Each structure stands twice: as C-alpha cells, then as structure tokens.
Amino acid sequence: MICPDCQAEYLDNINECGDCKVSLIDACSLDLPVPEMTWIPLPTFIGSTYADMIIEILNQKEIPHYVKSNWSSSVLSTRGSELIDDVIRVFVPKSYEQQATNIVYAISGEKK
Numbered sequence: 260m261i262c263p264d265c266q267a268e269y270l271d272n273i274n275e276c277g278d279c280k281v282s283l284i285d286a287c288s289l290d291l292p293v294p295e296m297t298w299i300p301l302p303t304f305i306g307s308t309y310a311d312m313i314i315e316i317l318n319q320k321e322i323p324h325y326v327k328s329n330w331s332s333s334v335l336s337t338r339g340s341e342l343i344d345d346v347i348r349v350f351v352p353k354s355y356e357q358q359a360t361n362i363v364y365a366i367s368g369e370k371k
C-alpha cells in the first residue's frame with residue numbers, strides 16, 4: 260500500500276497514512292502513467308461576486324480548478340470611496356475547458 264500524498268510505503272494491512280491521515284492506495288495502481296494536467300485559463304471576468312458563483316458551480320460539478328485574483332488594481336486606488344473590482348482568473352484542466360467556459364458565459368452573460 261502507498262500513500263498518494265507522500266508516497267510512503269506501508270504494509271498491506273494498513274489503510275491510512277500515519278503522517279497525512281489519508282487512505283492508502285494499492286501500489287500497482289501507481290504504475291499507471293499519470294497524465295500531466297494542463298491548466299487552461301477561463302475567460303476573465305470582473306468582480307468577486309461572479310467568481311463566487313462560478314466557483315460554487317465548479318465545486319458542484321466537481322470540476323478541479325484554481326483561482327488567481329489581480330490584486331494590483333487595488334494598489335492604484337487612491338480614493339477610498341471608489342470600489343475597484345478585481346480581475347478574477349479561473350484555471351481548469353484542459354479536459355474541462357469547454358464545460359467550464361460555458362459556465363462562465365452563463366454566469367457573466369457574455370456571448371462567445
């Protein structure tokens with residue numbers, strides 16, 4: 260048995276990694292080649308409200324993703340009353356690109 264996180268090897272009668280507290284997997288399943296994941300940026304959109312909605316849907320559909328925000332815009336803001344929206348960039352694996360892009364367009368209301 261092997262820990263998928265730290266790759267530590269365990270005896271077959273052990274089911275959980277003592278360090279990571281995750282379920283061990285069968286060693287032979289690791290022999291399969293793991294394809295390198297290619298991350299694709301989705302169309303950008305403005306505002307964390309959209310980001311929250313899109314991320315919620317991605318979670319519901321169990322689409323892996325990570326999010327990057329452009330915080331530099333807030334540095335340029337000198338007027339406290341002015342609300343500067345952040346540019347949010349969401350990345351998904353290439354195999355989910357079309358599905359996730361459709362979600363972004365559906366939420367932001369933009370057409371292709």
Ligand SMILES: [Zn+2]
Nearest residue numbers: 262265276279
């Ligand atoms: Zn581990």
